[in-house]
Amino acid sequence: MEIVVLGAGSVGMLITSFLSEYNDRVTLIVRREEQAKDLQHYGLLRKNLDGTITRNSINTSLDFSKISKNSLVIIAVKYGQLQHIYETLHTLDPSIPLLFLQNGLAHFEEASNLPQQSIAFGSCQFGAERENDTTVLHRGQGILRIAVEKGDALPFTLFSKSPNPVFQVEFVESAEEMLFEKALLNCFINPLTAILEVKNGLLVESPQSFSLLKKLYEELMAAFPKEMSKLTFSDVENLCRRTATNTSSMLGDILSFRPTEIESIVGAVLKLGVQRGKNLPLLETLYLLVLAKEGRSEKM
Template sequence: MTVQIIGGGAVGLLMASFFSEKNIHVEIVSQRSEQCEALCTYGLVRKGRAGEEERFSVGGTTQIAETPELVIIATKYNALAHVYPLLTRLPTTVPLLFLQNGLAHFEEALHLPHLHIAFGSAQFGAQRENDYTVMHKGIGVLKVALARGAVEKFAYIDELQGELLPIQHEMDAEKMLLEKALLNCFINPLTAILKVKNGELITNAHAYSLLETLYEELMTAFPSVRSQFPFDCVKVLCEKTATNTSSMLADRLAGRKTEVDTIVGAILAKAARNQQQIPTLYTLYEMIKALEQVESGDKM
């Protein structure tokens, strides 16, 4: 039995460590043979918040197995265009679990012919240190929602349940992804532009004022979720992940294209379809797109 995780980034490596910890054979599918060799040579190292290290046996490969028990897609959204053709070569009975931020991948993934598709919302903190080392920056729940098929096909996920990784099942996959995208909209664009860690959004008075304004605009645009997202919950999230570098900021610091389109752009588009405007979020979106253009040297 084999679980394969496509994507050797922070989320993929951390998930692989949890599978290995439960003695479930797991492989990282990476485009880079160097990462595969490193995993096979050194194992996977997970660092905790107190600096403690654990080493796990995790395979590395550049190929998707013919009949894995479960495939988890843990790449960023921008990589999915290259992943979808690979998935179509798998038997349609192989269950697929998508772990992307944002909303753009939801309808795309459901166009695949596979019988069992689920989506996940990872609310833990993870940061990749190198090809075989991941830092577990903050304990958080992994929410999983079945979009179609049989929930028992994803039973391996329930085996990960524990203090370091609480598992929570949701009934509505699209609603779950919307809620996660909203959470990302509170933190990601502000931290990416200000170049601050999550906690500074509530300790810096000016950043805090922007956060409050952004919250009110988002809740006005999506009033049905206000009861689930009191502003105190946003503050608690910032506090719990105070030392974390948001994924969007990490992308900026590494010179990578951010996921601003699939996270912020998708929320703006959904609000527009409901004839709602979110001016502060729109401004942040345009600022990040402008920064990406400047930093890439693109004059268009």
Template sequence: MEIGIIGAGSIGLLYSFYLSKNYTVTLYTNRKEQADIINEEGITVIKDGTQSLTKVHAEYERNYQEQLLIISVKQYDIEPIIEVLKKLSSRTVLFLQNGMGHLPFLSLLSHHKIVLGIVEHGALRIDVHTVEHTGIGRTKLSYYNSKNSDNTWIEQLLVEKHPCFPIELKEDWQKMLNEKLIANATINPLTTILKVKNGELIENEHFNVLLYELFTEVINVLGLQNERQLWDYVQNICKNTAQNESSMYKDIQKGNQTEIDAILGYCLHQAKNRNLAMPHITFLYHSIKGIEVRKGERDG
């Protein structure tokens, strides 16, 4: 099976490394120099201090040929890719983004078999061809516009048996994405403005109150009922990733754009549609947007 992976950041490098063990992978980069380096030196994954190298073919030209395309760019880089996907013949397209920013574009791609995914791995790009696998998690997949049948590409992925790279199928994409959104909408912005690691949101009783207040707004706006179970889920993520900095906190420290629009921006949009007041979400959304603008002004 031939797989094209679009976006050679932390997730693109990690997925190229593991999937190339069983499939022919082409990794599409944003810059020619990165493709040249990957073609020459391969991809290195560092896990628990051990380095492993694999050869993967990288391309800068965007003539995606593969029958399975995996999209691993950030939410704010999705739109130009959608424009290309619109013109391609029918195939399977798997989106791996955090947040919900990609959903409005999917109606433009109805001739493709769309699969939504969430990533529970931790991955951190060290340089243009090296990624650190900072936490083993699952990839969860769910069919968006087709039934759980006749997708041989996805069925092949599901028999993937690498112990560090488990892949699961979920029935309900909305539930799957909502759960991930709850974690990203609560842990990410709070850790960013408080400048703390994930674990402090449960270790510090005052921060835990903030986490809970924000959590109740988020589940309210998403219209979710099983509060107890979801609150345990969020607290468990803080516990299991206690020593990690959230991706949003890392992005802000590096002066990068965040995915706040696809995360809290989406929640605010839902709140507006339903005429709900969301003071914590509003406060945090504008705090993060303000920090991004200040950074832009300093650089500008």
């Protein structure tokens, strides 16, 4: 089966790198011809956790509107780009399976209503950072969780065939539950690092940010006891320490003057809180502060 990865950001490049280790028919869709040429010439480089560098030869393309029926399409763009992509996805053959790898919950219902017969969602627990057009850094080992929302699960089992022990895949039952749990987890690191403009590890090293982190955990636990029951505060601490040198995606967006995913992550959690009659004053404050920083960045 051919694999088409749409999106040459950190997640798209890292997933492409791992998949191309055991499938020679992987194509990465990019937006710029210059990047396509560089990837064809130099290959896709992955800086591994142990300091080694892996080079993989991949196919590139600037157009994903003409994809063969014998393909699996992985959509690894951020939520804000999905609206432009849905139109093309509607034109693809309905038999082509789709896997969505976005943070947050906002895309769940939208993507589920596409005409494709098999649709799955993924939750990336690993760390990734795009260094340049041809190089991606594997920043932290973690699991790629996949949940099939509708259709046949068979096309997605190719992920379980990876020979690389650091590329671990786990299949779970509920896509919506999985995405909400990841959104809750993202509510801790992303907004705080974006506002304070610090790397993940500093959230547990500074007494003030550690206190904010703990108060946020208590607030989310009170609002969503069932969903938070699987997540201890130690898990949040360990995540910060395990990804201590990482720049969160939300902070990266702020520093690069790009729109963040605050609406699809924190906004979606706040919306669900309203539906359940729960107050989340600290989370709402962080949400508004990130929006304020976004507005400031847009004017610079």
